[in-house]
Amino acid sequence: STPVLQVNDLKKHFPLRGGLLGGTTGYVYAVDGVSFDIAKGETLSLVGESGCGKSTVGKAVLRLFDITAGQVILDGERIDDMPSGTLRPMRRRMQVVFQDPFSSLNPRMRVRDILAEPIRNFGLAKDGAELEAKVAALMDKVRLPRDAVNRWPHEFSGGQRQRIGIARALAAEPDIIICDEAVSALDVSVKAQIVNLLQDLQKELGLAMLFISHDLAIVEHMTHRVAVMYLGKIVEVAPKRSLFAAPKHPYTEALLSAVPVPEPGAARERIILKGDVPSPINPPKGCRFHTRCPYAFDRCRTEEPPLRAVADALGEGHVAACHLHDLSPAENPLSGSKGA
Ligand code: SF4
Ligand code: MG
DSSP states (O other), X not given: XXXXXXXXXXXXXXXXXXTTTTEEEEEEEEEEEEEEEEOTTOEEEEEOSTTSSHHHHHHHHTTSSOOSEEEEEETTEEOTTOOHHHHHHHHHHEEEEOSOTTTSSOTTSOHHHHHHHHHHHTTOOSSHHHHHHHHHHHHHHTTOOGGGGGSOGGGSOHHHHHHHHHHHHHHTOOSEEEEESTTTTSOHHHHHHXXXXXXXXXXXXXXXXXXXXXOHHHHHHHOSEEEEEETTEEEEEEEHHHHHHSOOSHHHHHHHHTSOOSSTTOOOOOOOOOSOOOOTTSOOSSSTTTTTXXXXXXXXXXXXXXXXXXXXXXXXXXXXXXXXXXXXXXXXXXXXXXXO
């Protein structure tokens, strides 16, 4: 079946302005050729350190700005080049839950109006009674008491506000929800509740979800597949189990080494990467990770590794962009499984 969302070779380059005439002096290569798809009922997590371009991907998909190149396809229809008039019904189908539940809700609107607004805007209720019933059903869905619709955002805790944010996203009856660090600002105990709620809702409603997060421990708990970004590119995509047990990209291996393991004694050996993430204004030639990769060899400095299928004993659909996979299994430090 057609994926709910397809992103093909997406690029977003922000021009840098400066100099005496204020002309373009270069570009920030924030997203530089990213492709993925998400099926109905599937969660794809987009992970990586801050500044890797993952939020820019989310915003590009939502068409919060024009993209530099590539395609964004929602349910088989290209939306990246759609004029804004035509885009309106498509916007309903993609909703977002932001990181900060304190700034994303209008403090001058009661919860009822916050939830009623998208229902009205998209013409989803035929009369006041249906509108009221839909608002009540949304409160049930996010497990908030119905009478809380009369209250103001400041009367709620961070976790409750995020429930309202989720209800507002659901009010539009979307096909896909984009969560950009949606639980990152919440206390640990609240985080788990919101993650469980998102998971339940996704199953119940058959939603597709793009879950943007830097927190691999949360991602491991709730995702189906994971895409790892580094400096504007996806370096690895795999089903969750494969990615966590047998990462096939050195960057993923390093990220995972920092994730706490529940059982004592089972801790992974921590890999500390040298140096900082290079600037996206002037990304390294060859493999972008070569300046920090513990396994880099000559070829990595000149030739960019394409994203391609890699052998994985745990299952299908594992792709990685790394020259190590051209070596024999004996020479390839990532040929095995970390979990075994
Ligand atoms: Fe490291 Fe080379 Fe693989 Fe890049 S291609 S991740 S530098 S081994
Ligand atoms: Mg971000």
